[in-house]
Amino acid sequence: xxxxxxxxxxxxxxxxxxxxxxxxxxxxxxxxxxxxxxxxxxxxxxxxxxxxxxxxxxxxxxxxxxxxxxxxxxxxxxxxxxxxxxxxxxxxxxxxxxxxxxxxxxxxxxxxxxxxxxxxxxxxxxxxxxxxxxxxxxxxxxxxxxxxxxxxxxxxxxxxxxxxxxxxxxxxxxxxxxxxxxxxxxxxxxxxxxxxxxxxxxxxxxxxxxxxxxxxxxxxxxxxxxxxxxxxxxxxx
Amino acid sequence: xxxxxxxxxxxxxxxxxxxxxxxxxxxxxxxxxxxxxxxxxxxxxxxxxxxxxxxxxxxxxxxxxxxxxxxxxxxxxxxxxxxxxxxxxxxxxxxxxxxxxxxxxxxxxxxxxxxxxxxxxxxxxxxxxxxxxxxxxxxxxxxxxxxxxxxxxxxxxxxxxxxxxxxxxxxxxxxxxxxxxxxxxxxxxxxxxxxxxxxxxxxxxxxxxxxxxxxxxxxxxxxxxxxxxxxxxxxxxxxxxxxxxxxxxxxxxxxxxxxxxxxxxxxxxxxxxxxxxxxxxxxxxxxxxxxxxxxxxxxxxxxxxxxxxxxxxxxxxxxxxxxxxxxxxxxxxxxxxxxxxxxxxxxxxxxxxxxxxxxxxxxxxxxxxxxxxxxxxxxxxxxxxxxxxxxxxxxxxxx
Numbered sequence: 001x002x003x004x005x006x007x008x009x010x011x012x013x014x015x016x017x018x019x020x021x022x023x024x025x026x027x028x029x030x031x032x033x034x035x036x037x038x039x040x041x042x043x044x045x046x047x048x049x050x051x052x053x054x055x056x057x058x059x060x061x062x063x064x065x066x067x068x069x070x071x072x073x074x075x076x077x078x079x080x081x082x083x084x085x086x087x088x089x090x091x092x093x094x095x096x097x098x099x100x101x102x103x104x105x106x107x108x109x110x111x112x113x114x115x116x117x118x119x120x121x122x123x124x125x126x127x128x129x130x131x132x133x134x135x136x137x138x139x140x141x142x143x144x145x146x147x148x149x150x151x152x153x154x155x156x157x158x159x160x161x162x163x164x165x166x167x168x169x170x171x172x173x174x175x176x177x178x179x180x181x182x183x184x185x186x187x188x189x190x191x192x193x194x195x196x197x198x199x200x201x202x203x204x205x206x207x208x209x210x211x212x213x214x215x216x217x218x219x220x221x222x223x224x225x226x227x228x229x230x231x232x233x234x235x236x237x
Numbered sequence: 238x239x240x241x242x243x244x245x246x247x248x249x250x251x252x253x254x255x256x257x258x259x260x261x262x263x264x265x266x267x268x269x270x271x272x273x274x275x276x277x278x279x280x281x282x283x284x285x286x287x288x289x290x291x292x293x294x295x296x297x298x299x300x301x302x303x304x305x306x307x308x309x310x311x312x313x314x315x316x317x318x319x320x321x322x323x324x325x326x327x328x329x330x331x332x333x334x335x336x337x338x339x340x341x342x343x344x345x346x347x348x349x350x351x352x353x354x355x356x357x358x359x360x361x362x363x364x365x366x367x368x369x370x371x372x373x374x375x376x377x378x379x380x381x382x383x384x385x386x387x388x389x390x391x392x393x394x395x396x397x398x399x400x401x402x403x404x405x406x407x408x409x410x411x412x413x414x415x416x417x418x419x420x421x422x423x424x425x426x427x428x429x430x431x432x433x434x435x436x437x438x439x440x441x442x443x444x445x446x447x448x449x450x451x452x453x454x455x456x457x458x459x460x461x462x463x464x465x466x467x468x469x470x471x472x473x474x475x476x477x478x479x480x481x482x483x484x485x486x487x488x489x490x491x492x493x494x495x496x497x498x499x500x501x502x503x504x505x506x507x508x509x510x511x512x513x514x515x516x517x518x519x520x521x522x523x524x525x526x527x528x529x530x531x532x533x534x535x536x537x538x539x540x541x542x543x544x545x546x547x548x549x550x551x552x553x554x555x556x557x558x559x560x561x562x563x564x565x566x567x568x569x570x571x572x573x574x575x576x577x578x579x580x581x582x583x584x585x586x587x588x589x590x591x592x593x594x595x596x597x598x599x600x601x602x603x604x605x606x607x608x609x610x611x612x613x614x615x616x617x618x619x620x621x622x623x624x625x626x627x628x629x630x631x632x633x634x635x636x
Contacts, residue, residue, distance in 0.1 A: 049635065058543055058631050079547060086545020093634060097540045101246035111544045113238075159544075171634070 004067075005088075005166040005199050006032040006055060011064035013050050013222075024050045025061070026222040034166065035197040037190055039210040042219035048203045049171055051219065055201065056169045057085045069166050086114050090160030090198075092170035092189075096152035098144035104131060104155045105140040111162045130158040134188055150181035157189060161196065168193075170202040174209070186212065240557035243530065250526065255566045257522040262570025262610055263577055264515040266601035270578040272508035274597030276501050280469065283497050284490050288344075288375055288463030289472040292330065292485040294322040323458035330462055330483050339475060341467050342374040345459040347449035351416040353396075353442065355404050362400070362442045364414065366449020375463050378430050378443065384408050385428030389445040393427040397438035401429045414442070416452040424448065516613050523562055523614040527555055527621035538625050539633025548626040555625050559618025560611060567610035571603040 013025040024047045032038060042048050053059040055066060057073055065074045069088050073081060090111070098107045108127040117123045131140050134154040139147060147155065153173060160168050170189065174182030186202075186209055193200045202209060210216045218225040244251045324330065327345045334343045347366040352359050372387050372395070373379040379387040383398055385408035394412060401407060408426050415421045424444060431438055450456065462485070466475055472489035480487040491498060531538070538551055578598035585593030 053631050053634070056543070058634070082542075082545055082547045085543070089545075091543055093540075097536070097634075099537050099540070101242050110541070114545050114547065114550060163545075 003033040003035075004031055005034050005069055006030070006201075007067040008051075008055060009065050009067070011051070011054060011061045011066070013047070013054060013059070014062045024222055025054070027064070028219070028222075028224055030055075030217065030224070032167070032199050032201060034199055035193065037193045037200045037212070037214045038202070039213035039216045040201055040203040040219065041205065041207075041210055041216055042225075044205075046219045047222045048219055052169050052171050052201070052203055055167075056089050056091060057081050083114075086111060087163060088166045090163070090165040090168040092153070092156050092160050092168065092173045094172040094175045096144075096149075096156040096176075098147075098152055098155055098159075100143070100145050103141050103143055104136060104147060104151075107144055107155055108158045108162055111159060115163070127158070127162060130161055131155070133192070134158045149177055150184065153177060153181075153185050154188065157185065157192070161192060161198065164196070164198075166199060168198055168200045170200065172203055172205070174204070174206065182206075183208075239554050240561060243534070243554075244558060244561060247530070250530075251562075254522060254526040254562055255569060257526075258519050258562060258566025258610060258614065259570035259573055261515045261519040261522070262567045262606050263574040264518075265512050265606045265610075266571055266574030266603055267578055267581075267596075268508050268511045268515070269602035269606070270574070270596050270598055270600050271594070272504055273600035273602070275504060275595040277597060277600070278595040279497065279501065283494055284469055287490050289466045289469050289490050290464040290476045290479060291488045292324070292334075292462040292464065292479060292483060293460070293488065294324050295486050296322055323455050323460055324462065324485065325458045327459045327462060330485065333482060334462065334464055334479060337475070337478070339466050339468060339471055341465040342371075343465075344368060344371045344374045344463045345446065345461075346375075346463055347446060347453055347455055347460045349416055349418075349449070349453040349460065351414055351452065353400075353404070354413045354415065355406065358404060360400065360403065360440075362414070362440055364416065364442050364444060364449060364452060366444045366446045366452075368446050372443060375465065376432055376437070376443075378428075378432070381430040381432040382428050383431050385426070387428050387430070389427055389443070391445050391447055392422070392424055393445065393448075394424040395428045395430055395443040396426060397441055398429055398431040399435065399439040400442070401426070403439070414444075414452065418452070418454045420452045420454060422448060422452060516609055519563070519566075519610050520613045520617045523559055524617035524620060526562075527559060527618050528624065530558070531555065531621040531625040534625070535628055536633050538628045539630040542628060542630040543634065551626040551628075552622040555622035556615060556618045559622075560615045563611035563614025563617075564607070566614070567607040570610070571601070571607055574601055574606070575603065 008028050008030040011025050011028040012023065014021050014023045028051060040048050040051070050059065054061050057066070057068065065072050067073070068084060071084065073084070076084065099110065102110070105127055108130055109123060112123045128137070128140060131137055134157055136151060136154055136158070139151060144152060144155070173189070174185055177185060189200055189202070190212060192198065202213070204210070331343050331345055334340055345368055349364055351362055351364045353362050369389065372389055378395060387395060389395065394414070396412070404412070406412060406426060408428060410426050411423050412426060413421060413423050446459070450458070453460070464475070464479070466472060469490070472491050476487035476489035479485070541551065575598050578596050578601055581594055581596050582592045582598060587593055
């Protein structure tokens with residue numbers, strides 16, 4: 001089995017407002033491997049979030065294609081894409097986006113619901129183990145609203161890993177946390193990446209995260225900046 | 238699970254929407270109990286003293302002369318002076334009718350007009366003669382007896398309380414009766430009744446079959462056979478069946494009381510309009526509640542979609558909420574409706590044990606109400622469900 005879990009080929013994304021067309025992505029090529037921890041960096045408006053949502057199958061590119069664990073998404077229907085997203089992709093958002101009416105354990109279990117597992121007990125066990133792994137075994141039955149910001153984000157990380165996805169996409173996962181808590185969450189993701197062999201793509205402005213990553217993909221004006229040239233580009237290009 | 242949790246989490250909203258559905262169902266079931274109870278009361282008042290089907294002999298028409306060759310013939314048929322039509326061999330018809338399913342009781346009777354006389358006082362009366370022991374099968378005379386007994390022997394008569402007061406007579410005294418055939422008998426007053434019907438109390442007298450046959454010169458024949466059914470509304474069909482079986486004219490109470498049927502239909506339609514608005518109220522309440530929920534939970538729905546929850550699952554989640562609200566709310570409402578209707582009956586109870594309002598809690602159409610409300614609430618959830626399933630996760634995440 002190939003180590004490549006996610007591949008983007010010549011991705012473009014444009015939005016049209018009347019006669020005005022805004023090109024957000026202008027031809028992105030990427031290849032990501034199992035067990036890699038990659039930082040996606042770039043200034044605001046550079047297209048990081050758009051790229052993440054396309055890679056996460058939430059948004060369709062204007063042209064180009066995404067290959068997720070060997071399947072070209074452009075060949076799949078809406079229902080299959082939803083199924084693929086559930087099975088192969090986990091998300092961590094800047095704002096935890098936990099479901100407030102559910103406990104930490106139920107939030108982690110949530111991604112397993114669409115799969116209708118034949119063994120709900122095993123799913124529950126896995127969710128408990130994940131919560132234990134992120135240091136929240138004593139908060140499993142707390143409602144999401146009763147958790148601190150850092151705890152919520154750790155629950156979000158556990159939730160992203162519930163279905164043992166091949167890819168976790170994190171959009172500014174520490175952006176809403178203080179520096180100490182943010183560092184803890186980042187360390188946790190890094191450890192889980194190493195332990196589980198899951199590919200992590202973390203969108204961030206934080207150079208410290210880049211320093212901890214296996215690789216940094218820099219994006220500017222909708223294009224990937226070739227490695228080694230990014231520091232020489234004048235601002236605004 | 239999610240649908241239930243959402244209902245449980247917004248307790249105040251859930252309590253309000255359940256109350257809305259329940260109140261709608263209370264209105265629905267109370268209207269049904271009132272309209273149906275009124276229909277039963279009216280129908281009983283009209284047909285309580287009537288046979289549901291009456292078998293009568295076909296009227297006799299004088300035979301016409303044949304045409305005489307070469308002569309123009311003008312024929313006039315004068316009705317009313319022919320001999321009284323009667324049913325011979327009535328016992329066979331009674332036995333045949335009694336064996337049919339849906340028949341409650343069958344009574345052969347002789348009916349005619351006459352006068353009663355005591356001293357100088359004379360009053361017109363309708364005379365009915367029943368088979369011995371069957372006096373109370375059509376009109377419940379036994380229950381209405383205020384003095385004496387309803388069991389008639391030959392030469393005895395039962396009279397109404399108004400007639401007894403008019404004539405100043407009581408049980409054990411005698412009355413002279415003359416039929417419209419000119420026959421006279423002096424009959425012993427066996428009992429005095431009050432059936433709650435002024436006309437019957439003032440103008441009807443009941444005697445035994447043989448006495449009536451003698452008064453109206455019928456020999457061993459009867460003038461009609463009266464039939465009561467277990468379901469009064471089946472009367473037209475039973476009449477047609479009896480006519481086919483016996484060859485006698487069969488008259489059902491419904492065709493003879495068309496105006497009552499019209500009134501009942503109009504009353505039923507009025508009730509249906511009120512019930513329709515009650516269901517509409519439920520539909521709007523559930524739709525607006527779930528629409529609000531869909532908008533309030535937009536972010537959560539977007540996150541669910543990003544986690545791979547399909548549009549169909551989101552739709553199911555909302556439709557399930559509508560179904561649960563409709564089912565549980567209407568069951569609650571049906572219970573409250575029954576309790577309310579029963580309370581109204583108790584509060585309006587008269588000293589004689591009858592209710593001041595013709596409400597019958599047993600006729601509240603509870604299962605129908607639960608069924609309609611559940612379907613309506615489920616349908617009401619479809620629009621909010623469509624809106625919820627259309628939430629774009631990207632939009633939610635970017636906000």
